[in-house]
Amino acid sequence: MTEQITGAQALIRALELENVDTIFGLPGGCILPAYDPLLDSHIRHILVRHEQGAGHMAEGYAHVTGRPGVALVTSGPAATNMVTPLCDAYMDSIPMICITGQVPTSAIGTDAFQECDTVGITRSVTKHNELVMSADEIPLIVRQAFHIATTGRPGPVLIDVPKDCLQNMMTWHWPTDEEVLESLPGYRPNTKGHSRMIKEAARLILDSKQPVLYVGGGVLKARAADTLRELAELINTPVVTTLMARGAFPDSHPLCLGMPGMHGNATAITAMQKSDLLINLGARFDDRITGKVSTFAPDAKIIHVDIDPAEQGKVRRPDVPIVGDCRLVIEELVKTIKEMLANGEVQADISAWKSRVSGWQEQFPMYYSPNEPGEALKPQFCLEKLHELAPAGTILCSGVGQHQMFSSQFWKFEEPYTWVNSGGLGTMGFSIPAAIGAKVARPDRTVWAVDGDGCFQMTAQELVTASVERIPIKVAVLNNSYLGMVRQWQEMFYDERYSEVYLSPELPDFVKWAEAMGCVGIRVESPEEVEPAIALANSINDRSVVVEFRVDAGEKVFPMVPAGFGNDDVLLHPNQNDRREFLR
Amino acid sequence: MSMTPNTTSMPSHHILSVLVQNRAGVLARVSSLFARRGYNIFSLAVAPTEDPDFSRITIVVDVESAPLEQIVKQLFKLIDVVKISELDPRRSVERELMMATVRVASEDRGQVVELANIFEGKILAVGTEAITVSLEGSPDKLDDFEELLRGYGIVELQRTGRVALPKLDKEARTRPHKNGKAS
Structure with a gap:
């Protein structure tokens, strides 16, 4: 088995083997060799008008499928045009593979035409990036990239491929799972939550009188929406879904309070502020959620479930940190709580809290002043x-x-x-x-x-x-x-x-x-x-x-927590302001 | 060597011993995490370990414990980082190498040679107007030697930055950071 093919053929074959069905891209000088075998591939290529478009398309693809979106562009300006989508994907933990052309290895560092230091420029906006140095490396680097982009906390991975590595012949070899793992000794994401921490979390949940489930994008990344619903219904606890988690819990569900944060609704914001336990599932205490951190949910204990250990304690120190995949952890939590209930333990009475929350919901629905005849459209x-x-x-x-x-x-x-x-x-x-x-x-x-x-x-x-x-x-x-x-x-x-x-x-x-x-x-x-x-x-x-x-240019987004203020200082729609004291 | 390392110096300094894959770009990944947050790296030493596939980076950084914890976690997230230990200065041995060229007329050369001998340093080169000496030892010892040489007029001086390993007494001395590998 010593099949000789070009690096470009190896690249396209590797993408096929990773089950890529669509590539968003735009060809140019250094990536040209990769576009030739693409003609013979079943992979659909979408030719964009600007490389940034390819990046965001790949993100959109990944958002709705959970599979990594793939962008293929050339070197230099094409690579710099990808910086924004890469950073966007990095911030929102979107799995994405970006392949950029690079000048031939012999020309790297000479300020060649359309050369830029792509791996240097994208280092801080990718989960990982690699500069290919020989055609032989291509299959392993592609496999590593897909593994890294889709496991742990997902994110974008960039592969920079010099033109000669695409043109040179290589001996085809598709690395096994073991070879991939062995080649990444420093990458072993932890997905299963610590069982003692999960028990502690279950304890806190059963004892809480004013709990809130604070649901972030991690729940969607972990495909945990069904499990989340099971947990929420089991403990009958209100749910807020952050901007990244809209849809993770149905807005029509009686437990759903909608979006918290700077422009969240008053009930979601206030429920978090007044809660005695925030069960953070895959969210990261973003500044748009917390407002002024020192006044955020001052009486709440914190359970923080996140697959990224660096999120634990980054903004708010959790009482119970759980590093793991949201779906696996929530499943364990449900199991543990059910066992505790079966053993005769009882959940604290949260009915007073629930009625307080419903009171806010009645007083502060999402509101805007409806169109009066002759007025501009809202x-x-x-x-x-x-x-x-x-x-x-x-x-x-x-x-x-x-x-x-x-x-x-x-x-x-x-x-x-x-x-x-x-x-x-x-x-x-x-x-x-x-x-x-x-x-x-x-x-x-x-x-x-x-x-x-x-x-x-x-x-x-x-x-x-x-x-x-x-x-x-x-x-x-x-x-x-x-x-x-x-x-x-x-x-x-x-x-x-x-x-x-x-x-x-x-x-x-x-x-x-x-x-x-x-x-x-x-x-x-x-x-x-x-x-x-x-x-x-x-x-x-x-x-x-x-x-x-x-539409009406004078229309403003309310509620609003002004930057630098705490969530207690939320500004309501002027027509709701006279009811402010209900939020106390 | 019979010298006892002085371990009481610079309490706000932290020593991170970072085991990485020995590949291009790793140092840039590591150092940019510090640069992004505006933290100055006090000293840095990098070289392959006993296994040539891995390098050890010894980083001395002057930063409060809280941001350091966050940096360590971010370092763990780098794919090429395999292991991080924070070395407690009281429980580690630290060494550093210094070379210095001192301007000294031939009649005073003996004083510098004597100084080097007291510190167990070496004479590397001798010229008509200058002498180059080297000293290996604890960072504090190097500080003292440097201070004394300063009186003669230092033309050029280079220090390597410290390397450190845990002391071999009683239980394990390294403090591996919790949470294992990052995602």
């Missing part, structure tokens, strides 16, 4: 209608800003992997390419991208990719002609001194732009046009649709 109303008219199983992607918060607040998520957004890095322009990636992965689903006019202008060109590749997505542009979230901060915290946030009401013409990219373009200016436009968009399945909603 963005929240558009979101409500989008959700109401969405076919079952619709996947929602969003960009970053006000529209992202409105999406999370006013969409009702009922199943996991139907929400795709850029949570940690907050990458404007994420939604369109991510939606394309999601649609490629789930062609059976309707995919809506909710975008702002600012975000849309950052990555809209990928709609050309969508048209050419026949990937029909739907885009709702909430056009308020401002960088809306920045405008909101300037209004509230900079005395309404608006500095460089006004875009333009008329430019670009989103309808014409959509049409120029092969999409259907629809403009909506009044509330009565909203439903028909959305219905029309939902009925078009042979091409992408862009619906521009001209």
Whole structure:
């Protein structure tokens, strides 16, 4: 068995053996050799218009499937264009493989054409990266990359392949699992929680009078939504789902309090603040959740389940740290609690707590001032209608800003992997390419991208990719002609001194732009046009649709915990402020 | 060697002994974790271990315990890092090498030679106007020697940064960080 093939052939064969069905990419000089064997492969290649698009598409693909998205680009500027998606994937723990071309090994370090220090530049935005030094290394490095990207805390891995390594002949060998493990002596993620810690956690849970399940993206990464539901129902405990965990627990479930944090709803925020036990499952006490850390949930004991030991105690020291995979740990917790209950132990009475929580829910529903006749369209109303008219199983992607918060607040998520957004890095322009990636992965689903006019202008060109590749997505542009979230901060915290946030009401013409990219373009200016436009968009399945909603620029996202303040200082919608004392 | 290492110095310094795979780029990965947080590495020594597939990096860093714990956990996350031990200065032996060229006229050369002999150092090179000496020992001893040489006028000086191993007495001396390997 000494089959001789080129490094490029080995690369494509390795990807096939890793069950890759789609690559998002754009060829160029140094990666050219890899594009030749791709012609003979069953792998579908989606030719993007900008490398950043390939990265976010790979992320969208990974978000909805759990399988790593793959991006293939050339050296130099292509590699630097991948930095944003890599960092985005790193922050949100998205499994992703990025393969970049590199100048030939003999030219590395000479400032050759389209050369850059890709592994140096991407070192701090990847879980791992590797520079290939010979064609023979390619299969092992690919296997290592997929192993590292998909196990432990998932994340992006970059493989930098010099052109001569693609062109040179090598002796094909597909490494065994043992060879992969042996080659990574420093990488042994711990997935099974410590049984004594799990018992301690169960003890705390049964003793708690005011518990809250604080659910983060780790639950989705661990495919633990069903297990989570079992636990929540077993201990009858309210659940908050962070921005990264929307859909991990159904919004319609009576125990669901929705999203906490800077723009979370008042009940979710307050329940965490007043709780005596936070059961953190795969969340990381992000600053957007905690607000001012010193005043965050001051009386709560902390159980922290996270597969990444570095998250334990990073922000808030847990009383019970459990390093492990959320699904395995929650399963053990359920088992342990059931055993304790069977042995005659009883859970503390949490009915007073539950009724207090329901009181908040009644007093503080998500709220916006409805449209008065003649007034500008409310963005929240558009979101409500989008959700109401969405076919079952619709996947929602969003960009970053006000529209992202409105999406999370006013969409009702009922199943996991139907929400795709850029949570940690907050990458404007994420939604369109991510939606394309999601649609490629789930062609059976309707995919809506909710975008702002600012975000849309950052990555809209990928709609050309969508048209050419026949990937029909739907885009709702909430056009308020401002960088809306920045405008909101300037209004509230900079005395309404608006500095460089006004875009333009008329430019670009989103309808014409959509049409120029092969999409259907629809403009909506009044509330009565909203439903028909959305219905029309939902009925078009042979091409992408862009619906521009001209929305009220003065609308702000509430509730809001101002940066630097504690969660007790949450600002409610002005119409709810007179009820503030109910939150005490 | 009969010298007792002085282990009371610099209580805010921590010594990390990091076992890594011996490959290109590992040092950059390790050092950038410190750089990102603005922590200065006080000294650093890297060389292959008894197994040429692995290198040991000895890092001395001046940082509070809390951020150090976080850095250690982040170091564990590096795929190429195999093991990390924090060496307690009171329970380790530390060594460092120093070379110094001292400007000294031939009539005063004897004084420097004598000094080197007292410290059990070596004379590496002798010129008409200068002399190069070396000293291996505990970092404190090197500090003292350097201070004394300063009086003569140091032209060039190079120290290696310390290397350290746990002392061989009673129980195990290393304090392997908890939580095992990171994800």
